[in-house]
Structure formats: structure tokens, C-alpha cells
Amino acid sequence: MKNVYLIGVGLIGGSMLLDLRAHYPEAVFYGIDHNDDHLDQAISCGVVDHKATMEDLINADLVIVSIPVDATVNLLSQVLDNINDDSLVMDVGSTKEAICASVANHKNRRQYLATHPIAGTEFSGPQAAIKDLYKGKTMIVCEVEKTAFAQQELGKGLLEKLGMRVRYMTPAAHDKHIAYVSHLSHISSFMLGKTVIQEEANERDIFDLAGSGFESTVRLAKSSPAMWTPIFAQNKEHVIAGLDGYIDNLVSFRESLKNDNHTAIYNEMAQTNRIKTILKGIQNGK
Amino acid sequence: MKNVYLIGVGLIGGSMLLDLRAHYPEAVFYGIDHNDDHLDQAISCGVVDHKATMEDLINADLVIVSIPVDATVNLLSQVLDNINDDSLVMDVGSTKEAICASVANHKNRRQYLATHPIAGTEFSGPQAAIKDLYKGKTMIVCEVEKTAFAQQELGKGLLEKLGMRVRYMTPAAHDKHIAYVSHLSHISSFMLGKTVIQEEANERDIFDLAGSGFESTVRLAKSSPAMWTPIFAQNKEHVIAGLDGYIDNLVSFRESLKNDNHTAIYNEMAQTNRIKTILKGIQNGK
Numbered sequence: 116m117k118n119v120y121l122i123g124v125g126l127i128g129g130s131m132l133l134d135l136r137a138h139y140p141e142a143v144f145y146g147i148d149h150n151d152d153h154l155d156q157a158i159s160c161g162v163v164d165h166k167a168t169m170e171d172l173i174n175a176d177l178v179i180v181s182i183p184v185d186a187t188v189n190l191l192s193q194v195l196d197n198i199n200d201d202s203l204v205m206d207v208g209s210t211k212e213a214i215c216a217s218v219a220n221h222k223n224r225r226q227y228l229a230t231h232p233i234a235g236t237e238f239s240g241p242q243a244a245i246k247d248l249y250k251g252k253t254m255i256v257c258e259v260e261k262t263a264f265a266q267q268e269l270g271k272g273l274l275e276k277l278g279m280r281v282r283y284m285t286p287a288a289h290d291k292h293i294a295y296v297s298h299l300s301h302i303s304s305f306m307l308g309k310t311v312i313q314e315e316a317n318e319r320d321i322f323d324l325a326g327s328g329f330e331s332t333v334r335l336a337k338s339s340p341a342m343w344t345p346i347f348a349q350n351k352e353h354v355i356a357g358l359d360g361y362i363d364n365l366v367s368f369r370e371s372l373k374n375d376n377h378t379a380i381y382n383e384m385a386q387t388n389r390i391k392t393i394l395k396g397i398q399n400g401k
Numbered sequence: 402m403k404n405v406y407l408i409g410v411g412l413i414g415g416s417m418l419l420d421l422r423a424h425y426p427e428a429v430f431y432g433i434d435h436n437d438d439h440l441d442q443a444i445s446c447g448v449v450d451h452k453a454t455m456e457d458l459i460n461a462d463l464v465i466v467s468i469p470v471d472a473t474v475n476l477l478s479q480v481l482d483n484i485n486d487d488s489l490v491m492d493v494g495s496t497k498e499a500i501c502a503s504v505a506n507h508k509n510r511r512q513y514l515a516t517h518p519i520a521g522t523e524f525s526g527p528q529a530a531i532k533d534l535y536k537g538k539t540m541i542v543c544e545v546e547k548t549a550f551a552q553q554e555l556g557k558g559l560l561e562k563l564g565m566r567v568r569y570m571t572p573a574a575h576d577k578h579i580a581y582v583s584h585l586s587h588i589s590s591f592m593l594g595k596t597v598i599q600e601e602a603n604e605r606d607i608f609d610l611a612g613s614g615f616e617s618t619v620r621l622a623k624s625s626p627a628m629w630t631p632i633f634a635q636n637k638e639h640v641i642a643g644l645d646g647y648i649d650n651l652v653s654f655r656e657s658l659k660n661d662n663h664t665a666i667y668n669e670m671a672q673t674n675r676i677k678t679i680l681k682g683i684q685n686g687k
Binding site: 252253282292295299300301302303306313318320322324332336338340341344355357359360361362365368377380382386393394 | 521593621667673
């Protein structure tokens, strides 16, 4: 692999390049971003070597599209227009249905691999990129059957080098499941942070009274609105279904508490304690 | 200090003793617990030296009551009945109004110091006790003016040795604020875990798709129902008020999403990002 292009030099794509550079010492890594400061930071962080433009993609062996999912829907066709016959184009968006649909009929569809790495932090930008972010993590790959064998092989090779486990899903199944396991977590965290900030006019009280438990539950409320607004918008139907289930559970917990039904409260928590065993796998990096 | 008694040999009191033992090498540490297995574990973990009974409290220089808050309300008067004139009795419960009220008119009220350490983990039991849990953390002290000067001094000395910051509050203010900053976090986490488990009949999907973000937001759902049910029950009024605010915010977020009001969604998240600066203090151990 000689020429790698990263479109969107942020945490997700940047962390990927930090690892790939070690495996492809001979390759040159290029960054494309509408934010020139981020490009300069990406170069100074060693994420990419040079700035590039969409026209340069004709030289790409690999293009990683790592931008907000609404921008991906708008740009992905143009990326496939600009590549050569041997290129592999991957996106890493947190939604898959709309993105896969946007190139479903593109003449170069077979050079595209739809992926979503289950990894990241609440931070963003090239300076937030870290090595080994993907080691032991899951990469969801959608519609693999629509990608040409050569590009599949190249993509699988990259994921192996990143140390990732591959889970194949349909875009529809991905968006439905991820709404519950990821998108809902972000909304619960943002709304918890909002509720506490609303109540605690004096932030000193939050500062003094909040412990590691609060820090853990609101950590995702530090996430980038520019990245998450289009994710929620694209996955609207499943996110609303998840929110409905969550709100129903909160309302019924509130009713049990209001009616002093302490047995019900106890049992709900006891049953949910099962999450311990489920999370073990996650904590062990799966 | 010669004789220290811990009633309830779990994570909170046990971690306190692990640190205090280093500062009072000459003292003997006794455990009182209705769970004899926990007492044996506490001895083998080095949390306490010997088992004891309520009758032994007459020999106590310090008694730390670290049991579920409903049990504290029932037991605290009896503890104050059994001590000598120089003893200090501290509780570490996550609620303060009901506990303080339970001994408001006790003849030995001045020997009691009402405290709540803002520290802990999602685990419980003596084997979960860890050293330095309290270093740099906040200790809420309520109604300090009702505690005799000698016992105040002893208590403050202990907190200094644990490396804690002291924040003085009324029981009413404590219960109101902590409902938002702690109790609400636990409910949001438990209900998020419940919602995802309900939806994901196949736990393999949670295991594969859940990342560190989900792990962080549901971490508190591992907490002990036996400890948290009475906390929610005793702080019912404030917890319900907090839940109402939280549910309202979730419903309005859902409405904005349903109506494709992406500007509203973006702005809500952007405003809540302020939590970053508030949390900095928490992450730095305050």
C-alpha cells in the first residue's frame, strides 16, 4: 500500500492512521479536511504527512472517510467517482443504512466497505487521536457481500493489523441495535447532565457533591454535538423507539417509588445487575 | 484511639478502616455485622481484627456505622445508648435527613457526627474495600453544630488523616442536592441497562456492540439493590423531583428529534458540553 487518504482528520480516523503507519512504513498518508487548522494539527501530531484534495484520490490505494454521517452521505459518491480501479474506500460512520443507500447504485460500489468501529472516546479532533484504540475492539462490517473480493481482502487485512474482531451485520440490524447500545447511552448522558446543570444553579455544588458515579454516567455528555446531531437524525426511528422504552422504564420506576413499592424497585435493580456479566466481556476488550 | 468499632463491614466502612489502621497502629479494630461470612472476610482482608457485638460498644472510642440507611435509622439510637461518654459515633449514609431526625432528641446526640463520603465504587462487601478511596474526596458533614466540640475535633482529625475535603451542609440541602448529583445517576444507569437488556434478547449483541461509552453509562447498574432501595425510599421526594426533570428533558429531546428540529438537539448538547469543565475538578479528585 503506497497512498492512504484520510477524509476528516479527527479522533476516529486519526487513531486508525496512527496504528496503520506502523504497519505500512513505506506508505504516505494524506489528510483531506475542510478545517485547515485540523490538517495542520494532524500533520504536527504525526497523523498524516501531507494535505491533499479530493482530486488527489485517483492516487489512493485506501481512502478512509471519517466525517459526520450527514457529510458522509453527501460526499461518499463523489469519493467513489474520484478513485482508481484498485482503491478501497471505507467509511467509519455510526449509522449504516443511509450511508450504504447513498452509494447502493454507484458504479464503484464494489470498491466500498461499510464499517463502524465500536471504539472511541468522548473527545474529538486530531489531537485526541491515540494509538491502539482499536486493539481487541469490534468492527461492524455491513453488506460485505457487495464489496469486491480484492477490496474485502485488503479491508480484512487492515482490520487484522488493527487487532479488531469483525462482526458482520446488515445495515438495518446495525442501526437498530446500535440505537440501544450506543445512541441511547449518549442521550441519557446528555439529558442527565442537562438536568443536573438546570437544578444546580451553583456549579460549585455539582463540583463538591459529584463523585465518580456521576462522572461516569455523564462522561458522554462531553461528546461533539456536530458529530452526534446527524447520527440521531439519521437513526431517528430506532433512537425514538429506544427513547420510548427508556422513558417508559423511568416512568414505571418513578411510579413504584411514588407508591412505596420497594419490592418492585429492588427487583428491577436486582434483575438489571445481570449487566455485570455482560460488561465483563466489554471491560476485557471483548 | 484504642478501640474502633465498624458496624457493617462493607466497601465504605472497610475502606475507611484500611486507611485508619495505618494512622492508629496501636488501635484495635472490631467488626459488627449480621452477616458472619462478611465478618470472616473482613478479618481475612485485614479490615478488622476481631468480631464484636453491640454490647461491646461501651469500650468504643470510635464507632463507624456503615449499613443501609434504613438499618441506620433503626440502629443509630441503640448505638448511642451503648457508648461511653467519650465515644464518637459517625454514620456514612447516603441520606441525612431521616438519619439525623432519628437521633435528634437522643441524650447522646452530641456524640454523633453525621457524614456522607462522596466516594465509592459500584462494588460492595469487605473484599471490595480499597486503600486511599477517600484521598482528595469530599466528606459532607451535616449539623456539625449539634456535635460536641471534643467529638468534632476527633472527627475532623480522622477526615484529615483520610485526606478528605470537608463540606458542611444541612441534612435537607444534602438530600436535595445529592438526589440530583448521585441518586439520579444510579436510576438513569439502572433503567438504561434494563432498556437495553429488554431489547437485546440475545446478550451476544450487547456484548459485541457495546463499547466503553455504554460501559460507562451503565456502570452504576452493577450497584447493590439492598443498599440503594432504602436510599431511594428515604429520599423519595427529591428523587421523584429529579426523575421528573430528567423525564421532561428526555421527552423534549424526543420531540425535537421527532420534529426534525436538529438545531434544538444540537444546542441542547452544546450547552450541556459545559459539564466538561465541571467534571475536570472531579477527575482531578477535586
